[in-house]
Amino acid sequence: MIRSGQGQTDVIERGNGIWESRGVGNSYLVTTGEGDVLINAGTLADAERGKKLFARVSTLPIHSIILTQSHANQYGGLEVYKTADNTVIAHRLYNEERDYNDALFPHYSRGSRRIFGGITGNTDSLIPTREVRPDLIVGDEGHAFTLGGRRFEIHWTPGGETRSAVIVWLPQERVAIVGNLFGPLFGNHPNLNTLRGDKPRSALQFVASVKKLRALGPEQILTGHEDIRGAQHIRETISRIIESVQWVHDRTIEGMNEGKDIRTLMRDIRTPEHLMLTEEYGKLAWNVRAIYHEYTGWFDPARGTTELYGVPPSAVAPTIAELAGGVDSLARAARDFVKKARPLEAIHLLDIAVAAEPQSSLVREVKREALVLLDQQSGGNNLWERRWIATELADLKD
Template sequence: MTADPSLSNDGLKVAELIKSGEDQAKAIERAPGVWESRGVGNSYLLTTPEGDVVVNAGTLGDARRGREQFAEVSKNPIRYIILTQSHANQYGGLEVYKTPDNLVVAHKTYPEDRVYSEVLSPHYRRGSGRVFGGITRNLGDITPTKEVAPDLLIGDEGLAFVLGGRRFEVIHTPGGETRSAVIVWLPEEKIAVVGNLFGPLFGNHPNLNTLRGDKPRWALQFIDSIKTLRALKPELVLTGHEEIRGAEHIEREVTRIIDSVQWVHDRTVEGMNAGKDLSTLMREISTPPELTLTEEYGKVAWNVRAIWHEYTGWYDPARGLTELYGVRASSVAPAIAELAGGAERLAERAKAFVAEEKPLEALHLLDVALAAEPGSELARQVKREALTLLLAQTGGKNLWERMSIAAEIRDLDV
């Protein structure tokens, strides 16, 4: 069943961008002296007569390939390596570029980010594996063999320096994917290297709280960081995966992103104050046409949930008092199945929901059926049908959603 192409990562823009470096033979010159090596996270070489600056090392595999590509366009020593955030597709290849003669630069919160990500490494890797396992391929190409600590930690005020006549500014943008996020600004050329400040896709709803379980981003902090970029009036923005050109285009699209996330934030807060429950707000809130962003990575409904949790935490009274305790709803599944006449009867009713094109209602019933009787072939088959219908209804355009559904179907084959 998992051979179904709709369950693969084919056609997903994020997946295509992540894999785009696999066949790259040469560094791409995005502007004079600005070279790009593509990968799970793009790396950039900014050249000067007195030495070069690398922005983001990429994963370990990316760095091994990128170092060779950069060596073909510049024989200068690398003086600085600047990390735009604390994910493995930025720091993973540090050991490839690090020498005693260069400085690794990161925000002062970077070490804290690395500590908690290592403490929770098995948790995060499980979450990432379910979504990205078929995209990033070999884990050994991502995971560094040793930790390389920053040489220079900068404060919230940022850092400015001149190298070989080229001015660099490092600006803190804590609303990025990690608290240590920064952008590298070349003021004289109006070029901003922003990493994954927007997430992997420009013009997409940000993923304020990813399904793999990262620390959530705060909506207003994200907005403030994007405003910081807009105030620079860049003419070229280089993200972790894309290039965005044209001052007017950038300002227009950046403003739309700001206004769209602000809209979702404000409607969520209004709904909370009006006494609406979270599920209702997730269903009801949508952006007006002029503020519509793509939902290939983040989604409006998920950001409603992230904003709700940002302000109120994990407890949702609408889910009942049992949320306060460690006894799961599935603990009563055998009793419910018994009352219904068995797991098969629940599965049959779930199949009727599928026929009515109500896959989520079917999945609720199937959770009970399979908790009561995990080996029920009928329940497993109906769940496969419900998940396939859900994928068709959602369109399969969101990476997290499609690959999560694919993982659920894959689990049924175990």
């Protein structure tokens, strides 16, 4: 999906005068007789390509540019499309989110490169060379306008990937352009807490935002990557998503009130078959953890007193290795776990061994075996999980 725009030679017609330029995040041009509306600019590289493609289907000026959230795959190419005569529209929280993203740019970009560097390419192709701020700030109540006889409604959906997330609703056509409200995949578990280090997202805000979309009754949904059609299919899938995330939320709260620790809940909570969602992007067990920490913060009582202080477990790794008879003994014990198809127990031991002696060839060899087995057991079904394991394996080569 991310790379699908690289070979694109023509925009894709999505019906009702809506055209799609694909990229790290898709851009949509909605044409009218009085000018066009662009929904998301894409990354800088996406915009440089997309502008030329859009010019083949419309020569009218872009009247408005609507940003569905504050990630670079929505705003990165703004400078390509921005003119003195068009209006950039975003939610009131957009500038605040951009400011904290800029303040933490090295942190966020390091996390993104680790997970997605091999997919999205060079950072310079994603981010703008100059800042373009919104001309029109939309409040929580939303915003609407009519252009060329077409009505555009902007609805705030803070349960998406950012608090400034909005969807664009075309009521006459019953088309919703939802950005990354669902993440990149429709019918998938939401990703409430990413491995790259974003702010956590609220499960209940996600449910409320998706309910708002369901109430509109869309017959077509254009996401950041997909074209979903059919009123019944959309409503049934949206309802399953709502009920599934609510069910996971409620079971997590129940478990917390029963005194169960976070890892027990991650292992034990499983949705009924009729509420199952795919886990290619978000993952049920990780959402249990995100919900738990949404209500409790960072302290995990199950990990005890040391959670309160800055001394990590690695501080005692050399002592544990010595007591075990050296890192080779730990590595051999870890290999026994691998042979028993228990890679996570092996990695717990190997983390101690690596902290004690990072350059041990035996430790690195066994850790590779454990990671490969873990990848096999997971089935490679979750993008974040398989990318994380891939980066861990790459680190061993270094």
